[in-house]
Amino acid sequence: MSEYIDDLDAGPGVGLVEKRFFSFGSADEPLVLESGRSLGPVTLAFETCGTLNEARDNAVLVCHALTGDSHVAGRYHQDDPKPGWWDIMVGPGRPIDTDKYFVICSNVLGGCMGSTGPTSLDPAEDSRQGTPYGTRFPVVTIGDMVRCQRRLIDHLGIERLLAVAGGSVGGMQVLEWSVRYPERVCAALPLATTSKHSAQAIAFNEVARQAIMADPAWMGGDYHATGRPEHGLAVARMIGHITYLSDQSMRDKFDRRLQDRCELSFDFEADFQVESYLRYQGNKFVNRFDANSFLYLTKAADYFNLENQHGDGSLVAAFAKARCRYLVVSFTSDWLYPTYQSRDMVKAMKKNGLDVSFCEIEAPWGHDAFLLPNARLDALISGFLGRVKEQCAAGECDAVGTGGTGAGCAPAGTGGCHAL
Amino acid sequence: MRFDLQVIASWIEPGARVLDLGCRTGSLLDHLRREKSIRGTGIEIDEQAAGEAIAKGLSVIHGDIYEEIGDYPDSAFDQVILSQTLQQVHDPARLIRDMLRVGRRCIVSFPNFTHIGNRMQMFFTGRAPVSRELPYQWYDTPNIRVIPITDFRRFCRDIGVPIVREVAISTHHHDTRGRVITVLPNLLATFGIFMLGRHDQANETPGS
Numbered sequence: 001m002s003e004y005i006d007d008l009d010a011g012p013g014v015g016l017v018e019k020r021f022f023s024f025g026s027a028d029e030p031l032v033l034e035s036g037r038s039l040g041p042v043t044l045a046f047e048t049c050g051t052l053n054e055a056r057d058n059a060v061l062v063c064h065a066l067t068g069d070s071h072v073a074g075r076y077h078q079d080d081p082k083p084g085w086w087d088i089m090v091g092p093g094r095p096i097d098t099d100k101y102f103v104i105c106s107n108v109l110g111g112c113m114g115s116t117g118p119t120s121l122d123p124a125e126d127s128r129q130g131t132p133y134g135t136r137f138p139v140v141t142i143g144d145m146v147r148c149q150r151r152l153i154d155h156l157g158i159e160r161l162l163a164v165a166g167g168s169v170g171g172m173q174v175l176e177w178s179v180r181y182p183e184r185v186c187a188a189l190p191l192a193t194t195s196k197h198s199a200q201a202i203a204f205n206e207v208a209r210q211a212i213m214a215d216p217a218w219m220g221g222d223y224h225a226t227g228r229p230e231h232g233l234a235v236a237r238m239i240g241h242i243t244y245l246s247d248q249s250m251r252d253k254f255d256r257r258l259q260d261r262c263e264l265s266f267d268f269e270a271d272f273q274v275e276s277y278l279r280y281q282g283n284k285f286v287n288r289f290d291a292n293s294f295l296y297l298t299k300a301a302d303y304f305n306l307e308n309q310h311g312d313g314s315l316v317a318a319f320a321k322a323r324c325r326y327l328v329v330s331f332t333s334d335w336l337y338p339t340y341q342s343r344d345m346v347k348a349m350k351k352n353g354l355d356v357s358f359c360e361i362e363a364p365w366g367h368d369a370f371l372l373p374n375a376r377l378d379a380l381i382s383g384f385l386g387r388v389k390e391q392c393a394a395g396e397c398d399a400v401g402t403g404g405t406g407a408g409c410a411p412a413g414t415g416g417c418h419a420l
Numbered sequence: 421m422r423f424d425l426q427v428i429a430s431w432i433e434p435g436a437r438v439l440d441l442g443c444r445t446g447s448l449l450d451h452l453r454r455e456k457s458i459r460g461t462g463i464e465i466d467e468q469a470a471g472e473a474i475a476k477g478l479s480v481i482h483g484d485i486y487e488e489i490g491d492y493p494d495s496a497f498d499q500v501i502l503s504q505t506l507q508q509v510h511d512p513a514r515l516i517r518d519m520l521r522v523g524r525r526c527i528v529s530f531p532n533f534t535h536i537g538n539r540m541q542m543f544f545t546g547r548a549p550v551s552r553e554l555p556y557q558w559y560d561t562p563n564i565r566v567i568p569i570t571d572f573r574r575f576c577r578d579i580g581v582p583i584v585r586e587v588a589i590s591t592h593h594h595d596t597r598g599r600v601i602t603v604l605p606n607l608l609a610t611f612g613i614f615m616l617g618r619h620d621q622a623n624e625t626p627g628s
Contacts, residue, residue, distance in 0.1 A: 325479070327474070343483070346481060346483075346491075347491045350481075350488075350491040350492055351491055351492075351493060353493060353496060355459075355461075355479050356479065356481065357474045357478070357479050357480050357481065358480075358481045358482055358483065359467065359470055359471055359474055359480075359482040360467065360482055361467065361471075362467055376467075376471050379471060379472075379474075379475035380471060380474050380475055382475070383474055383475035383476055383477050384474060384475075384477065386477055387477030387478075390477070
């Protein structure tokens with residue numbers, strides 16, 4: 001569920017990247033969502049780095065977290081102040097090495113960074129036409145997001161992804177990919193994530209949504225002409241930020257230190273550094289994110305339930321559909337998606353005889369840890385991906401039940417429309 | 421690679437499915453993967469060691485062997501290895517039964533407590549033995565049991581687990597060279613290595 005981390009620049013990475021767009025479907029041939037409602041046409045914003053090889057078998061799909069975007073690495077312009085959100089992980093010589101892998105990242109359905117979402121214009125043929133969807137946008141699920149990503153992968157002419165990787169809500173998409181399209185994924189890296197939200201995680205999201213909806217400026221979602229619910233969205237962001245940190249990281253970072261003063265103010269100014277930090281994060285977020293989109297994306301995360309969707313209530317049955325290798329990673333201080341949730345997934349994978357590696361990394365920074373520099377995480381990801389690449393090159397794409405011979409990685413032999 | 425691990429490796433069939441309990445950084449699994457094309461999985465409780473093993477491209481689960489072994493389906497593996505860890509195990513009978521549930525066979529190795537060096541130390545100094553194989557003082561040892569080879573054989577008989585194969589070796593803990601002890605192993609060997617089978621497989625030839 002985490003976000004941008006500021007001030008991390010690992011030097012020259014993938015260089016300049018470009019945001020591109022892929023559209024599919026139409027009002028006549030819409031995407032039918034899991035809710036039963038229809039949506040069409042649909043546009044995804046996406047970016048790629050690295051080069052797709054001849055065999056088209058080196059593609060790694062990176063899925064972003066709750067409020068992330070397609071800008072995973074590199075810069076749009078030479079003088080951009082900061083690179084993409086996972087620039088420390090994706091680039092030449094970095095763990096997801098763009099000298100070896102072709103990296104794809106798309107903004108999720110329901111987002112507000114270029115993909116179709118509640119800020120998109122409603123194509124309905126009535127008086128609403130030409131105004132943003134707002135809350136008339138249908139509720140989307142993680143499954144819907146992944147189905148759209150699959151259309152993008154088809155469009156890029158990629159038969160089988162070498163790996164799908166992502167943390168937090170991105171990790172949910174990774175899990176969904178691995179059981180929804182088992183024949184199209186060689187390896188999955190769900191990081192700092194869960195197969196379903198705990199009541200606590202839903203509770204925090206609900207408070208965040210209520211903060212937005214309680215803002216008078218929200219206007220039932222139709223605020224585009226009247227001004228955005230900035231206070232509500234900022235408070236929602238502040239709540240989110242608390243869940244991304246940990247008791248220890250807050251103590252280390254702020255403790256009870258005062259902000260720009262040496263005495264308590266005895267009013268409602270931001271006395272403490274932690275208050276000032278949250279206000280800053282909240283206000284900064286308002287400039288880049290849409291309040292309705294926040295509602296939709298948190299709802300999608302709350303609805304995600306891999307075992308109900310794919311296993312009739314059994315996580316073991318859900319993973320019975322999977323064929324890929326897994327690298328599951330959790331962090332000791334992540335209390336949003338605690339380690340027990342990752343262990344539950346690993347347990348279900350093992351019961352299905354799946355090839356799984358798991359590591360709980362000792363880290364004090366809370367849920368955000370997966371976005372911060374971490375030598376252990378780097379080594380895990382690069383070692384795991386290297387092995388998967390070797391195995392797939394040897395024709396062992398399926399990781400289970402094949403005795404190592406695998407079903408083979410069929411290259412995308414058909415012409416199709418390749419937009420590269 | 422350590423001599424005791426070389427012996428264990430020599431007992432593994434090519435292409436076997438192997439579970440290594442307490443695999444540390446995965447040197448045995450890595451060797452078996454390269455030399456015998458096995459399909460290996462490791463379990464390791466130490467984050468650093470487990471992390472290094474995964475970084476080598478091995479399939480390793482960071483966790484506790486007692487908890488992790490329970491999740492595997494019956495006969496998920498051909499061989500389950502417990503190398504030099506038995507002396508730290510709380511309930512050896514339960515663990516060995518679990519190993520033989522998830523694997524057709526298991527391999528167990530441990531330092532032989534009644535090695536002549538230990539006996540001499542106890543006899544002449546009257547103190548708890550500290551050796552290269554068991555290099556701990558009584559107050560800082562992770563080991564909770566002492567295991568003579570003779571007692572281990574008796575233990576296997578008592579819990580009804582057939583010994584399919586055994587060898588006693590003499591080697592330093594980290595030595596890459598050593599030798600097999602055939603005469604008076606309970607006195608002269610530093611390590612015992614046993615392959616155990618299920619009751620119904622007792623008469624099969626090893627690795628069949």
